[in-house]
Amino acid sequence: MKVLSKFVIPLVVFTLLVTGCSFGGKNEQKENEQSTLKIMYYDEGSFFQEYGMVFSALYPNIEIQVVENRKMYQGDNKDMDAALDKFITEEQPDILMLDTDQYKKLALDGKLYDLDPVMEKEKYNTEGLIPGMLDYLRENGGGQVFGMTPSFYSQVMFYNKDLFEKYQIEPPTNRMSWDQTIQLARRFPTDGDKKERVYGLKMGYSEDLFEMASILANSENVNYVNASQKQMTINTDSWKNAFKQAIDALDSNALYFDSMRNQGGDEPMAQSYEDYLLSDPFIAGRLAMTMGDINFINQIKQAAENEKVKDKIVKNWDIVTVPVGQQNPDQSSMMSFNNIFSIRSESPSKDAAWKFLSYVTSEDFARVKSKSNNYNGLPVRTKYITDTEGHNFAAFYDLKPSTFNSYKDFDKLPESFWGEFRGAASQELEKVKKKEQELDAALDILQVKGQEMLLKEDPVPTEGAEGAGTSESSGSVTTIETTE
Template sequence: MRRLAALMALSVLLAIAAGCTKSAQTQDLPKTLTVACCQNYTYDMQFRDFIEAGFPDWDVRFVPMQADNDYKAYDEKTLAAFMDKEKPDLLILNVPDYSLMRKADKLQNLEEWAAQKKTKLNDAVTPGVLDFLRGEEGGPLYGIGPGFHASAMYYNKNIFDRLGIPYPTDGMNWEQTIALADRVMQDKRLEKGEVGLHIPWLRGPFDLLQRIAGNEGLTYANAKTGAVTFDSQGWERLFKQVAAAYKRGTFVATWPEARESDGRTYYDQAAMEAVDLFKQGKAAITIDDDNLMTNLKSGKPKFDWGVVTAPARSSDPAFGGELQMYEVFAIPVSASHAEEAWEVLSYFMSAHVGQAKAALGGTLGGMDLSVQADYPEWKQDPDYKPFYALRPTNTIDRYYYGEPQGPGSFDTSFAELVNGHIRNVVENKETEDKAFGAIQSGAEALMKKALSEVQADGADETDKAGKSE
C-alpha cells in the first residue's frame, strides 16, 4: 500500500514534467531507448517509476549491468564487451565504471549538449557536485546525476547543555573539532561510557588520521616515485593531535561485528547499531553522511541533536568533507538514440523531479540528496543546508580518502606501523616526538620492501607469459 500511494503521489508530482516531455514528442512515432544500469532491484526502486511517469508512451528497454546480488567490477575490456553487446543509449553508472569510460573517451560532453539545446543544465546544481564530476583537472562534464551523499557534523545537544559547553559551529576545521571534543572529554561531569567524538568505521587511530589528512590534502606516499612524504609539518601536527586525543579517550576505534553467509562478509543493522555511540546518545560529536540525518529524523532518538557543516579544510574553509555519488548519468559516444537519452537525462535533472524527491523522501527514489541547490528549501528543512555549504575534498579521480597511496602491501603495513607507534604513545613507551620521528624511516623500509615485492611479482608474470608462448 505504501508503494502504491507513493506511485500515485509521483504521478501527480511529475505531471508538469511529463506534460513538457510529451509536448516534445511526435505522436505518431514512438520513441525507443535502451538504458543500462545497476541491478534490477536498484532500477525498479529508483528509476523505473520516474521514467514510466515521465515517458509513458516510450519503448524503454532496461539492461542490467549486474545480476542481482552480484557486485562485480568491470575493467576496460569487460565494459567494452558489455557496450558492444547491449548498445545502450543512456548509462546510469557507478563511479568506478564512469571513471573507466571517462578516461577511455567513450562518453559525450554534456556541456556541448547543453549549449546545443540552449539549456542551463548546471546552473541549479550545487557547485560541489560539479567539482566532483569534473575531476582533479577541472575538465569537461561527461556525466551528471540527480542525487548525491555528503557529510556533516552532528552533535548531541543534551551533552553540551549539561556541561555548559557551546555547540559546534559551521566552518570549524578538524583541529577545532578535536579540540572541542577534547574539552568535552576532559570535563569531570561526563558520564561513564560517553566520549567526545565518534567516527563510524574506525579500525584504529590511523583511520581517523588518514581521514583528516584527506580533508587537508596531505598524502603519505607516492606510488609512482616510491617516495614517503610523511615527514612534514602538516603530518607532525596532525599526528600529535590525533595521538593525544586517542590517549585521552576522546575517540575510540569501533568496528561492527561481521557475519558470514554464502561465502560473503556483511554487516547487518544490529551489528552497526551496537557500535554507533552517537545514535546511542553516548557521543558528543560525530561526522557522518546524510543517511544519519534520515535515521535521526525517522527514529526519534532520546536526545536532542543539531547539525553543522563537516570539518573544513584549514587552508581553505570553502572545502570540507567527502561527497559520494552512486549513480552517474552519461550518454555513450556510440548511442543510437542520443537525443532521447539527453531528454531523459534532462528530465532527471529537472526541478520537477528534484521537488518530487523532496516530497517523497525515502519512499521512492528519494534515498539521497538532490543535486539541486534548492533542495533544502523544497524540503522546508534548514537541517539539510550543511550538506550544500562546502565543496568536497574528493573528486571522481580521488574518490575516497582510504584509497591506496603506495604499491602492493605498503598501505596495510604503513597503517600497522602508525597504529603501533600511537599505541606506544598511549602506553607511555614513546613520546609523541619520538613516535613521529620513527615513522618516516620505518615507512621508507616498508616502501623498499613493497617495491621489491611488486618487481618480483612482475618478473614472475613475465616469465610465466614467456613459457606459455
C-alpha cells in the same frame, strides 16, 4: 516586383513546409517517434523503482531497456577497466552508469558525449543544483561535463544542543577545522563509567592511530604515498602534524569510537532491540558531536518512536558541516556521487538519452525523490533538501565535494603493499601510542620500509603453479594469490 513576389513567396512557404524549420515539423515528428533507450544499471527492478516508472509515464514513446551490469562483478575479474570496456562493446548501452574513476577514464578515452553544448542549446537550468557539482564533473571530465548525477551522499556533524547548554559550551558552527572541533570536544567532562559517561566527539571505528591521522590528512588533500611515482610521502611535515594532532586527541580521552560499543558489555546477539537503539551514545544523549548522513536522522526518529526508550532519546539536536581542512575550508572529503549517468559518444539515441539525464536532475524528479526515505542519497536540487522541524539541512550541501582521491593509482602498486604497509604502520605506531618510541623515529622507519615494499614486483607464477592463477587482460598478467 509584384509579379516576382508571386513566385518568391510560394517558394519560401514551400521550402519551410518541406524542411519543417519554421513550424517544428521535424521536431514534432521526433517527439512522437518511438525510440529505445538502453541504460546500464545494477538490475532492472531497482532501476524502474528509482527512476524508470515516472520517466516512462512522462515519455511513453521512449522504451527503456535495462542492461544489467552485475555480471561485470562476477567471477574472477581483476581488471575492472577491461571488464567495463567489454560490457560496453557487447551491450552497446546508450547511457552508462559510472563511478568517478570510470567516468574520468572513459571521458579521457573519448567514449562519452560532451554535455556542455547540449546544456547550452537546451537552456538547461543549472541554478539550484548543489554547489560544486558541475565543477566536480567538469574537473574529473578533463574540462568538460560528460555526465550528470541525480543524487549525492554527504555526511554532516550532528550535535546535542542540550549537552552544550548543560556544560555552557558554545555549539559548533559550519566550516570548523578539525583542530577546532577536537578542542571543542575536549571541553566536555571525561570522568565516569565508560557505559554511562559523556563523550565530546565520535571519530571513526577504532583508536587506530593511522586511521585517525588519515582522516585528518585526507581533509588536507595529502597522501602517504605517491602511487604513480611509487614514492613514500609519509615522513613529511603534513603527516607529522596529522599524527601529532591524532595523538593529542586520543590522549584527551574525549573521543568515542564504534569499537567501544560492546566493550565489557553484552554480546550483540544477547541485546534487545531497545538496547541496540541505546547503544549509539548520540541517540542515547551521551555524545556531544558525531558524523552521520541522512540515514542517521531516520535512526534517531525510529528510536524516538519506540515507546520503551523514547524518553531516553536525544531530542534537541541540530547539524553543521563536517570539519574541514585548513587548506580547503570550502570542501568536504565526506561527500560523494554514487552514480554518474553518461551518454555513450556513439549512441544513436542521444536525444532520448538527454531527456533522461535532464529529467533525473530536474526539480520535478527532486520533488518526487524528496518524498522517499533518501536511502539512495539526496537529490541534487537544493530546493527539496528541507526539514519540517527546522534542522539545518543546508549543511548537507554547504561545502563543495573534494576531488582528492587518496586511492588514486593504487592499482599501480604491488598487490601486497596495502596489507604489508598497514601491518608495519600498526606495529610502529602502537609503540608511539605506548610512549615506547618517538613519532619521528616511527615515521623514519615507515618511510624506509614502505619504500622497500613499493619497489617489490608482484610474483609472476609459472604455468600450473599450485595455489595461483593468472588472468590476462589488455596484454597484462594479473596474479591471483590464494592462502591456505
